[in-house]
Amino acid sequence: MSIEVANLAIRQGKFALAGISFNVPTGQYAVLMGKSGCGKTTLLEAIAGLRPLAGGSIRLMGREATHLRPAERHVGYVPQDGALFETMTVRDNLGFALAVRGEQRTAIAKRVEELATRLEIGHFLDRWPRLLSGGEKQRVALGRALASRPPVLLLDEPLGSLDDDTRDHLLGLLDRLRQSREATVLHVTHNRSEAERLGDVRLRMQDGTLSASRP
Amino acid sequence: MHQYLRTLKLAAWLGWQLETNWASPALFALYMFIKPVCGSLMLVCMFYAARFATGGRVPSEFLPYLYISNACFGLVGTVMFGLSYGVIRDREQYRMLKYVYISPAHFQTYFVGRGLARAAEGTAGGVLNIATGLLLFADLRSAIGWTGIAWGWLALYLAIGLAMLWACGMILAAACLNMTRNGMFLSEGIGGIVYLLSGVVFPLGVLPHWVQWISLALPTTYWLEGMRRALMGPVPESAGMLRGPLANWENGQLALAMAFTTIGLVIAAQLFWQWSERRAWRLGRLEENAGV
Numbered sequence: 001m002s003i004e005v006a007n008l009a010i011r012q013g014k015f016a017l018a019g020i021s022f023n024v025p026t027g028q029y030a031v032l033m034g035k036s037g038c039g040k041t042t043l044l045e046a047i048a049g050l051r052p053l054a055g056g057s058i059r060l061m062g063r064e065a066t067h068l069r070p071a072e073r074h075v076g077y078v079p080q081d082g083a084l085f086e087t088m089t090v091r092d093n094l095g096f097a098l099a100v101r102g103e104q105r106t107a108i109a110k111r112v113e114e115l116a117t118r119l120e121i122g123h124f125l126d127r128w129p130r131l132l133s134g135g136e137k138q139r140v141a142l143g144r145a146l147a148s149r150p151p152v153l154l155l156d157e158p159l160g161s162l163d164d165d166t167r168d169h170l171l172g173l174l175d176r177l178r179q180s181r182e183a184t185v186l187h188v189t190h191n192r193s194e195a196e197r198l199g200d201v202r203l204r205m206q207d208g209t210l211s212a213s214r215p
Numbered sequence: 216m217h218q219y220l221r222t223l224k225l226a227a228w229l230g231w232q233l234e235t236n237w238a239s240p241a242l243f244a245l246y247m248f249i250k251p252v253c254g255s256l257m258l259v260c261m262f263y264a265a266r267f268a269t270g271g272r273v274p275s276e277f278l279p280y281l282y283i284s285n286a287c288f289g290l291v292g293t294v295m296f297g298l299s300y301g302v303i304r305d306r307e308q309y310r311m312l313k314y315v316y317i318s319p320a321h322f323q324t325y326f327v328g329r330g331l332a333r334a335a336e337g338t339a340g341g342v343l344n345i346a347t348g349l350l351l352f353a354d355l356r357s358a359i360g361w362t363g364i365a366w367g368w369l370a371l372y373l374a375i376g377l378a379m380l381w382a383c384g385m386i387l388a389a390a391c392l393n394m395t396r397n398g399m400f401l402s403e404g405i406g407g408i409v410y411l412l413s414g415v416v417f418p419l420g421v422l423p424h425w426v427q428w429i430s431l432a433l434p435t436t437y438w439l440e441g442m443r444r445a446l447m448g449p450v451p452e453s454a455g456m457l458r459g460p461l462a463n464w465e466n467g468q469l470a471l472a473m474a475f476t477t478i479g480l481v482i483a484a485q486l487f488w489q490w491s492e493r494r495a496w497r498l499g500r501l502e503e504n505a506g507v
Contacts, residue, residue: 012499048317049317050313050316050317050496050501051499052496052497070316070317071317071318071319071320071321077314077317079314081310083310083311083314085229085309085311086309087229087232087233088229088232096225096318097318097319099221099225100218100221100222100225100318100319100320101218101221101319102217102218102221148319
């Protein structure tokens with residue numbers, strides 16, 4: 001299993017989740033659905049290491065990750081708003097994690113070109129994020145998360161604020177990512193058609209509990 | 216070690232981009248010159264006004280004292296407050312703090328890198344400021360003079376001072392990690408107090424006795440005293456107003472006191488940062504902002 005969550009409990013002020021358990025097999029694409037405010041993002045952030053746990057455990061790629069620092073978990077993370085470095089060009093945003101990890105310049109350039117072709121962002125590699133549309137920003141954020149080839153990818157409503165055409169386009173890209181099986185994905189959404197098209201595993205959060213199903 | 220250096224380099228470059236705000240290099244160089252020099256010239260005007268108003272009772276040595284102190288304080292502002300400013304800006308303006316935290320970049324080193332860009336700006340500003348003062352004011356030329364500078368002490372005070380200011384900056388930045396609404400006030404408030412009480416504008420000797428004790432508790436007071444001495448020599452006996460409680464200290468005593476204080480501050484900064492980072496993560500403070 002790639003993502004193994006057992007008996008997870010999270011407390012944030014008055015909000016609490018408890019007894020959350022699920023598994024996502026290696027290379028599978030899981031979608032996590034539920035109403036707004038039910039704790040989907042909180043769960044995703046806990047797996048990324050951004051939230052402290054009140055109980056339970058997380059294993060990523062067979063490795064105990066409950067107490068690991070976020071950077072040691074090696075997960076790719078795409079937040080709702082993309083969260084790009086505004087002072088870096090698209091090219092630098094894509095190469096940031098690789099540069100910090102000490103990759104050679106030529107290797108970074110090669111990987112950036114590869115991602116640019118795949119995500120169709122080659123024509124604006126030298127632009128600043130503030131000049132991009134919402135869909136373009138999300139593609140860059142996805143590219144940045146994929147750059148270091150993380151075995152686990154966490155997507156927090158990446159299509160949430162996009163128009164229909166852009167959403168369809170990005171959905172196609174995510175579908176190709178699913179078919180490539182290069183990473184185990186956990187994708188948070190409240191859109192049923194997204195879940196039906198992408199989900200190998202479907203998880204639903206309701207009233208603080210989580211149920212799993214397969215299509 | 217390499218990972219820290221890579222983070223430092225990337226963060227310093229990112230910080231430089233933020234500082235320059237995409238301005239052309241020539242325009243930014245002009246800004247780096249005008250900003251500190253105008254600040255110092257305002258003090259010069261105040262000096263002449265005070266001298267005129269008191270019928271010349273303000274000693275002429277006060278002008279170089281004021282000018283050099285203010286030029287050096289630029290470094291206090293940029294190094295010490297640059298780090299906390301980085302935390303506040305990343306959380307409030309760019310909303311990137313939590314994403315930096317989960318990125319492979321080492322969190323603390325990232326802010327040191329961000330601070331480096333401001334330190335470079337502060338150093339260049341200080342040098343330009345002093346150079347302008349030397350060009351414009353005969354009092355400053357006679358107080359400094361090339362033969363009068365104690366280069367060895369200057370290098371030592373600069374080295375210890377940078378470590379000390381960095382440690383103070385890390386303590387402030389660590390506090391700001393957990394202050395989601397008042398971080399800027401803390402940073403600016405302490406900046407004002409340090410400016411007022413470290414002997415930048417008001418020599419310690421003219422402050423009330425109990426205020427002098429507060430001044431003597433601030434590490435910046437010793438650093439500014441050291442920098443003034445290295446550049447201009449000890450305060451002459453004739454300028455009684457400028458002779459404060461540190462006037463009779465030897466350079467060695469001053470450097471040793473600063474070195475020990477700095478060691479203590481560096482250890483305290485490391486411990487406080489680690490505790491503060493963990494606490495901010497636990498309480499979700501990395502993403503909480505004032506919504507401005």
